Amino acid sequence: xxxxxxxxxxxxxxxxxxxxxxxxIIEGGGSKKFYGYPPSSDLPVLSMIGHVGVIxxxxxxxxxxxxxxxxxxxxxxxxxxNKQFLAFEPPGFNHKTTIGGxxxxxxxxxxxxxxxxxxxxxxxxxxITGTGDVLSFGGQVMKNVAGYxxxxxxxxxMGTLGVILDVSLKVLPAPETERTVTRSIPVDGFQSYMQSxxxxxxxxxxxxxxxxxxxxxxxxxxxxxxxxxxxxxEETGNEYWNELNxxxxxxxxxxxxxxxxxxxxxxxxxxxxAIDWGGGIRWIADPEENLREQLDNEDGHxxxxxxxIDEGGAHVEIFQPLTQPxxxxxxxxxxxxxxxxxxxxxxxxxxx
Amino acid sequence: xxxxxxxDFLLQLGIVCGSNLIxxxxxxxxxxxxxxxxxxxLPWLVALPSxxxxxxxxxxxxxxxxxxxxxxxxxxxxxxxxxxxxxGVLLSLAKFNRILAVDEQNLLARVEPxxxxxxxxxxxxxxxxxxxxxxxxxxxxxxxxxxAENSGGVHCLKYGLTVxxxxxxxxxxxxxxxYEVGSEALDSAGYDLLALLHGSEGxxxxxxxxxxxxxxxxxxxxxxxxxxASVDAAAATVGDIxxxxxxxxxxxxxxxxxxxxxxxxxxxGYPTEAEALLLCELDGMAAELETQRVKLDQILxxxxxxxxxxxxxxxxxxxLWLGRKAAFPAVGRISPDYYCMDGTIPRRKxxxxxxxxxxxxxxxSLAVANVFHAGDGNLHPLILYDANKGDELQRAEAFxxxxxxxxxxxxxxxxxxxxxxxxxIDQMCxxxxxxxxxxxxxxxxxxxxxxxxxPGKAVPTLSRCAEFGAMHVHAGQEKFPxxxxx
Numbered sequence: 001x002x003x004x005x006x007x008x009x010x011x012x013x014x015x016x017x018x019x020x021x022x023x024x025i026i027e028g029g030g031s032k033k034f035y036g037y038p039p040s041s042d043l044p045v046l047s048m049i050g051h052v053g054v055i056x057x058x059x060x061x062x063x064x065x066x067x068x069x070x071x072x073x074x075x076x077x078x079x080x081x082n083k084q085f086l087a088f089e090p091p092g093f094n095h096k097t098t099i100g101g102x103x104x105x106x107x108x109x110x111x112x113x114x115x116x117x118x119x120x121x122x123x124x125x126x127x128i129t130g131t132g133d134v135l136s137f138g139g140q141v142m143k144n145v146a147g148y149x150x151x152x153x154x155x156x157x158m159g160t161l162g163v164i165l166d167v168s169l170k171v172l173p174a175p176e177t178e179r180t181v182t183r184s185i186p187v188d189g190f191q192s193y194m195q196s197x198x199x200x201x202x203x204x205x206x207x208x209x210x211x212x213x214x215x216x217x218x219x220x221x222x223x224x225x226x227x228x229x230x231x232x233x234e235e236t237g238n239e240y241w242n243e244l245n246x247x248x249x250x251x252x253x254x255x256x257x258x259x260x261x262x263x264x265x266x267x268x269x270x271x272x273x274a275i276d277w278g279g280g281i282r283w284i285a286d287p288e289e290n291l292r293e294q295l296d297n298e299d300g301h302x303x304x305x306x307x308x309i310d311e312g313g314a315h316v317e318i319f320q321p322l323t324q325p326x327x328x329x330x331x332x333x334x335x336x337x338x339x340x341x342x343x344x345x346x347x348x349x350x351x352x
Numbered sequence: 353x354x355x356x357x358x359x360d361f362l363l364q365l366g367i368v369c370g371s372n373l374i375x376x377x378x379x380x381x382x383x384x385x386x387x388x389x390x391x392x393x394l395p396w397l398v399a400l401p402s403x404x405x406x407x408x409x410x411x412x413x414x415x416x417x418x419x420x421x422x423x424x425x426x427x428x429x430x431x432x433x434x435x436x437x438x439x440g441v442l443l444s445l446a447k448f449n450r451i452l453a454v455d456e457q458n459l460l461a462r463v464e465p466x467x468x469x470x471x472x473x474x475x476x477x478x479x480x481x482x483x484x485x486x487x488x489x490x491x492x493x494x495x496x497x498x499x500a501e502n503s504g505g506v507h508c509l510k511y512g513l514t515v516x517x518x519x520x521x522x523x524x525x526x527x528x529x530x531y532e533v534g535s536e537a538l539d540s541a542g543y544d545l546l547a548l549l550h551g552s553e554g555x556x557x558x559x560x561x562x563x564x565x566x567x568x569x570x571x572x573x574x575x576x577x578x579x580x581a582s583v584d585a586a587a588a589t590v591g592d593i594x595x596x597x598x599x600x601x602x603x604x605x606x607x608x609x610x611x612x613x614x615x616x617x618x619x620x621g622y623p624t625e626a627e628a629l630l631l632c633e634l635d636g637m638a639a640e641l642e643t644q645r646v647k648l649d650q651i652l653x654x655x656x657x658x659x660x661x662x663x664x665x666x667x668x669x670x671x672l673w674l675g676r677k678a679a680f681p682a683v684g685r686i687s688p689d690y691y692c693m694d695g696t697i698p699r700r701k702x703x704x705x706x707x708x709x710x711x712x713x714x715x716x717s718l719a720v721a722n723v724f725h726a727g728d729g730n731l732h733p734l735i736l737y738d739a740n741k742g743d744e745l746q747r748a749e750a751f752x753x754x755x756x757x758x759x760x761x762x763x764x765x766x767x768x769x770x771x772x773x774x775x776x777i778d779q780m781c782x783x784x785x786x787x788x789x790x791x792x793x794x795x796x797x798x799x800x801x802x803x804x805x806x807p808g809k810a811v812p813t814l815s816r817c818a819e820f821g822a823m824h825v826h827a828g829q830e831k832f833p834x835x836x837x838x
């Protein structure tokens with residue numbers, strides 16, 4: 001098989017690592033180094049930033065196929081020029097954030113409850129596996145059920161199953177307009193307020209912070225106007241959503257936890273410093289209690305999202321520990337994709 | 353299995369299942385095929401458990417004695433995914449037909465796998481909610497089967513496939529262990545096993561409970577039907593609609609033969625003189641719908657639509673959809689048998705793909721009616737044949753295989769929503785390399801080491817591919833040139 005030069009280089013590095021039984025840290029722009037267990041600085045880095053560019057973009061097919069090292073900003077810019085966007089609103093923690101990093105971390109922004117998550121928009125990937133093979137799964141079309149859905153499996157796998165070389169994503173028409181309104185509502189009242197408004201308004205983000213509920217409405221001018229009339233809030237700018245998405249308002253805390261629960265959950269309402277995803281995400285700073293103990297009785301999971309843990313010194317589980325059957329499946333899958341365990345060791349779970 | 357083990361297994365299974373075990377040939381006959389009726393196989397046994405505990409015990413026994421287990425929902429699948437195994441137990445989940453809970457605040461419904469797709473929407477209709485994926489078999493197909501095949505429908509472009517609309521699964525592992533994947537929260541920790549399980553055709557676990565996402569019904573809906581003098585004009589229109597930033601809830605195309613068959617069957621008022629027909633459903637806020645429809649109207653006019661008809665009220669909308677939804681049985685009326693294909697292509701390739709299908713149609717001397725989820729590129733060519741006439745069945749299958757290969761060559765896939773099952777297993781050898789197939793086998797073994805769940809489906813063995821490749825030289829390149837040929 002003939003590869004383009006940047007792929008050839010990456011495959012060679014992986015094959016060398018396999019031959020030397022050496023582990024690798026896969027890195028895009030490095031904007032999410034803080035996320036997960038810190039990558040070991042002793043290990044060589046497999047840098048993706050030389051593997052850039054759009055392979056195919058067909059606006060009227062609602063599909064973009066890009067190399068993993070392509071900066072998110074470049075993709076957003078190209079889509080904007082064509083009045084389209086990535087509807088899962090990926091967080092660009094800085095200008096270096098790459099699309100590969102977004103796929104590997106599986107992070108979606110405030111629009112997620114209304115538009116879908118990153119994996120919902122992944123159509124296909126090409127991977128270098130832990131045997132040095134370059135394999136393609138999924139494709140460039142919207143509907144594809146041939147073979148197991150490996151593309152979505154590697155989305156959010158933190159690079160532990162292989163090197164994502166390129167990805168095909170579904171894109172959507174960008175909304176004609178977006179506007180945000182605020183309402184003063186105490187935190188224990190926002191859920192009943194949400195119940196009281198019609199559930200088929202074109203909402204695209206709902207968050208609660210410091211006694212204020214913010215609602216973003218997106219769509220055509222007429223639809224947004226009609227929805228704003230019904231919501232009767234005070235209009236404000238849209239800047240808040242990017243700040244929330246990139247957590248730029250949260251600095252100085254030692255720990256920032258991301259707790260994912262049902263939007264209607266009563267957990268951590270008053271202890272949350274911000275609530276995103278219409279109630280589905282509770283951000284909690286420096287908690288005194290063990291958050292995970294409270295999740296025993298309902299579905300949800302807690303991630304230590306930002307922390308001061310030193311490399312190798314983690315005594316806390318960063319991601320919610322897996323149940324025994326799931327851990328077994330994870331370990332066996334890892335073995336299939338990366339038999340000798342060279343990719344991002346311990347980045348997600350210590351045993352993977 | 354030796355005779356002693358066989359008796360032991362039967363005895364123990366009998367204790368678990370009691371009267372819910374079928375072993376006599378006439379009763380087994382009911383289960384010999386799913387919606388792909390050309391593939392028939394009697395199972396050894398059929399078990400009809402009614403509790404999760406029974407499923408666990410049955411699967412545990414099968415695991416212990418290494419007896420294959422094929423799970424079956426309503427048996428409406430079109431790719432033979434639920435075709436029984438001759439030495440295996442067919443595990444029918446038909447008795448799991450209860451809707452367990454509806455959570456109006458979090459917009460979720462927890463249901464058993466044997467509940468039909470449409471029953472969920474019917475159940476929550478009074479709350480102004482519905483379950484979005486709507487395969488055309490929705491009146492009969494089960495949600496468990498929808499998960500197994502990752503079923504689509506006519507509203508996929510905007511609302512996604514089953515995988516986009518299921519939040520959580522409860523499964524029984526091949527060892528008989530009960531576990532959960534996914535969450536009632538919007539995401540969960542670890543690898544996305546929930547996505548991996550969708551479309552896995554019952555080969556990774558037995559689904560015993562499904563939590564689906566419910567959607568609020570849109571405030572207003574409008575269906576627009578337009579006729580065109582050529583397929584190319586209709587295809588260009590679809591591209592223009594998307595390019596103009598309109599995201600229809602449904603966007604369907606039918607060719608002349610399909611239109612005429614549907615019209616003759618249900619009298620939906622379709623323009624039978626048109627070479628192609630588009631059905632476009634818009635939904636959203638009432639305030640914006642009219643603006644969207646006007647914009648759509650301009651696009652249709654610009655592309656030379658020969659007729660345009662729109663419907664807002666429910667009755668008329670239902671009438672416009674009726675012909676499309678009845679397209680398969682309608683074709684069944686004009687031909688003794690038909691073979692339904694399911695490839696997906698990048699939409700821009702539509703004119704050339706349809707031209708090639710029409711050329712192949714002449715080559716194989718079999719007519720084709722085309723029904724097409726135009727918005728997302730999913731083709732359903734229906735090959736008309738008569739199984740009682742000479743080699744027509746063989747010709748239909750060969751023609752179908754050619755269409756699948758055409759989809760791959762066009763940058764698409766052999767199956768958009770019906771699954772691989774047993775039907776398209778050989779074409780998997782063309783779509784994927786050996787190394788990719790090996791990863792699929794690896795995924796299978798990570799869940800089912802002894803390979804007792806639906807063995808032999810969906811992913812071909814490499815030796816099967818080698819055999820298939822020997823008969824089949826693709827684009828002048830022989831696969832597995834390193835193997836000796838005899």
